[in-house]
Structures are given as structure tokens and as C-alpha cells.
Amino acid sequence: MGEEVKVFENKLTNFFGRQSLCVNSGTAALQLSLQSIGVGPGDEVLIQSLTYVASFQAISATGAKPIACEVNPLNLTIDLNDAQKKITSKTKAIMPMHYSGNPGNLESIYNFAKKNKLRVIEDAAHAFGSSYKDRLIGSFGDIVCFSFDGIKNITSGEGGCIVSSDNKVIERIKDSRLLGVEKDSDKRYSGQRSWEFDVKRQGWRYHMSNIMAAIGIEQLKKFDIFAKKRQSFAKQYDQLFSGNKKIKILKRDYNNVVPHIYVVIIDNLKKRDLLRKKMIEKEIQTGVHYAPNHLLTFFKDNSFNDIVNAKIMYDNILTLPLHPDLTKKDITYVAKNLNIFLNDIEH
Ligand SMILES: *Cc1c(COP(=O)(O)O)cnc(C)c1O
Numbered sequence: 001m002g003e004e005v006k007v008f009e010n011k012l013t014n015f016f017g018r019q020s021l022c023v024n025s026g027t028a029a030l031q032l033s034l035q036s037i038g039v040g041p042g043d044e045v046l047i048q049s050l051t052y053v054a055s056f057q058a059i060s061a062t063g064a065k066p067i068a069c070e071v072n073p074l075n076l077t078i079d080l081n082d083a084q085k086k087i088t089s090k091t092k093a094i095m096p097m098h099y100s101g102n103p104g105n106l107e108s109i110y111n112f113a114k115k116n117k118l119r120v121i122e123d124a125a126h127a128f129g130s131s132y133k134d135r136l137i138g139s140f141g142d143i144v145c146f147s148f149d150g151i152k153n154i155t156s157g158e159g160g161c162i163v164s165s166d167n168k169v170i171e172r173i174k175d176s177r178l179l180g181v182e183k184d185s186d187k188r189y190s191g192q193r194s195w196e197f198d199v200k201r202q203g204w205r206y207h208m209s210n211i212m213a214a215i216g217i218e219q220l221k222k223f224d225i226f227a228k229k230r231q232s233f234a235k236q237y238d239q240l241f242s243g244n245k246k247i248k249i250l251k252r253d254y255n256n257v258v259p260h261i262y263v264v265i266i267d268n269l270k271k272r273d274l275l276r277k278k279m280i281e282k283e284i285q286t287g288v289h290y291a292p293n294h295l296l297t298f299f300k301d302n303s304f305n306d307i308v309n310a311k312i313m314y315d316n317i318l319t320l321p322l323h324p325d326l327t328k329k330d331i332t333y334v335a336k337n338l339n340i341f342l343n344d345i346e347h
Pocket residue numbers: 024025026027028051052054055097123125126147148149158159160
């Protein structure tokens with residue numbers, strides 16, 4: 001970690017209009033954010049079940065318990081009615097995940113948090129560049145975390161960042177990402193390091209390396225091009241599926257949302273494996289984002305048995321190719337094949 005990291009952080013700070021810190025992954029960003037507000041053993045954090053396992057692992061890494069919640073079937077973000085039922089005296093924070101780049105109803109999440117005296121850590125790994133009510137995600141809110149892993153809206157190879165206006169959070173994370181060594185960040189930025197130091201808290205080796213930062217800096221320059229491509233491809237998919245009654249699209253305004261993934265919902269999709277096999281035969285890779293985390297052995301808990309929508313939605317979702325190296329022709333090809341296969345097979 002050295003000067004390039006400082007340069008990348010300055011550029012991100014400019015982009016979001018407030019303090020940004022880089023770490024070596026999005027998962028690390030979430031974990032350190034939780035720890036910076038004192039979340040630890042005995043605490044609970046509300047999180048939608050349908051998310052990447054990184055969100056759950058980041059919570060359990062602190063010693064706290066991830067409390068799985070339902071998703072809203074319309075946009076696959078956290079269901080606040082269910083979250084409300086799951087509040088206990090141990091609940092410290094809520095971690096909304098901006099599924100596929102769409103922040104859902106962020107205002108109601110912040111109202112919910114305020115009412116219940118919870119901190120908010122936005123898992124914005126999918127939402128780099130997205131806006132909510134004309135405000136850039138990350139430019140406001142309690143603590144907002146991004147990922148720069150290889151497939152995200154921008155990448156640094158691996159990496160992540162934390163954006164917040166809370167100086168205590170920023171100062172804590174500056175130390176905790178460098179093994180808890182106090183005030184080492186500023187030395188590293190100028191090619192030095194601390195030799196005499198104190199450590200008062202558990203820390204981790206989660207800093208971003210100069211090489212990752214150098215990649216991130218170049219990616220950020222290209223972000224406008226990436227964003228426009230992702231948005232126009234998603235709009236094109238929407239259009240190509242508009243005549244297909246079997247396919248439900250996630251409705252959102254792609255002038256504000258920069259989509260990380262493009263997901264369709266196919267009611268009663270019983271033969272997803274067959275469908276995916278047929279797509280692969282046409283050289284089209286598809287994905288499934290995500291299996292509900294409350295069903296995983298490590299996170300299972302009987303109190304999550306009432307979760308139904310997350311499971312139903314999981315059964316019916318399919319992720320189609322979406323990245324800046326695609327062309328309009330590719331999108332047409334993918335949509336055409338999906339439309340044909342859905343007519344052919346009794347899904
Ligand atoms: C990618 C991702 C993360 C974690 O980011 P990494 O950089 O891979 O550690 C967290 N949450 C969600 C929803 C993600 O998609």
C-alpha cells in the first residue's frame with residue numbers, strides 16, 4: 001500500500017463527494033465497516049437472505065449473527081415488514097443490498113433504521129454509479145460499501161471501498177485495515193511506514209495494494225463508457241422481452257441505475273437446469289443470483305423457517321450476460337434464444 005492507493009482514494013473521494021477508503025475486497029469493506037461501529041459477538045444484523053454469501057460472511061466474521069430477512073418480490077431488496085418482526089434488543093444494524101444496482105426504497109430503509117435506532121451499512125457492491133432520487137449512491141447515507149472485484153461495474157482486479165461522513169468510522173478503518181497499527185495509513189501513502197507504534201484493537205491485513213489501486217484509477221476513467229453500455233444493454237433486453245408473457249423483468253429506470261447484473265423472473269421455472277444447458281449449447285452463459293443464504297448449513301436457523309419469497313424468487317430467477325465487452329448484436333442473440341427456448345420447453 002502506497003501512493004497509488006492515496007491517488008485512487010482521492011479520485012473516489014471526488015467521485016462521491018466525501019471520504020472514501022480502499023481495502024482489498026468488498027467483503028473486507030463490509031466487515032471493517034461493521035466492526036468500526038462496534039458490531040461484534042452477541043449482536044445481530046438484519047440482511048436479506050437473497051444476497052451474495054459475502055454479505056453474510058462479513059457479518060459472521062465480526063462474531064455477530066446475520067438475521068436473514070425476506071425479499072420484496074418486485075425488486076429483490078430487503079422486505080422491511082419482515083425485518084421489523086426480526087428486531088430484538090441485540091439488533092445493531094441493517095445491511096441493505098442494492099440488488100443488481102437498484103437501491104430499492106432507500107428512504108424507507110433509513111426511516112426504518114432511524115425509528116429502530118440502527119446503523120445502516122449499504123452493501124452497494126452492485127451499485128457503483130447508480131443514483132437514488134438523483135443522488136449518487138455513496139454520496140449520502142451512513143456507511144456505503146463497494147466492491148471492485150473482477151466482474152463489478154469497475155474493477156481493481158480485487159478490491160473494495162468504504163464511503164462515509166463519520167470520521168470515527170474512517171479513522172478506525174484506516175488503522176484496522178493495516179493490522180491495527182495506529183496512524184500507519186498516512187505514512188504508507190508517502191512510501192514510509194511506522195516502526196514504532198501502538199495497537200489497541202484487533203486489526204486485519206486488508207489494505208489495498210498499489211497495483212490494485214493503479215488498475216482502479218484507470219477503470220474509473222472509463223466508467224462513463226462502461227455505465228452507458230450496461231444501461232443501454234439492459235434497456236435493450238427490457239425491450240426484447242416486453243412481448244414475452246413468460247418473462248417478468250425487474251422494472252427500473254436505467255437512466256439512474258447502472259446495472260451490475262441483468263436478471264429475469266420466469267414464473268414457475270421448473271426446468272432451469274435444462275434451460276441453462278440449452279443456452280450453453282448456444283454459447284450463452286447464465287447465472288443464478290443467488291441461493292438464499294438462510295438455507296446454507298453455516299447460517300441455518302429455525303427462526304428463518306418462515307422465509308418463503310426468497311426461496312420462490314430464487315427458483316424463478318435467471319441472470320443473463322451483461323458486461324461492457326458485449327455488443328447490441330450479442331444482446332439480441334441472447335434474448336432471441338431465451339424467447340425461443342421458453343416457447344419450446346414446458347418450463
Ligand atoms: C461482490 C459482492 C460482495 C463482495 O465483494 P468482494 O470484492 O468480492 O469481496 C459483497 N456483496 C455483494 C452483494 C457482492 O455482489
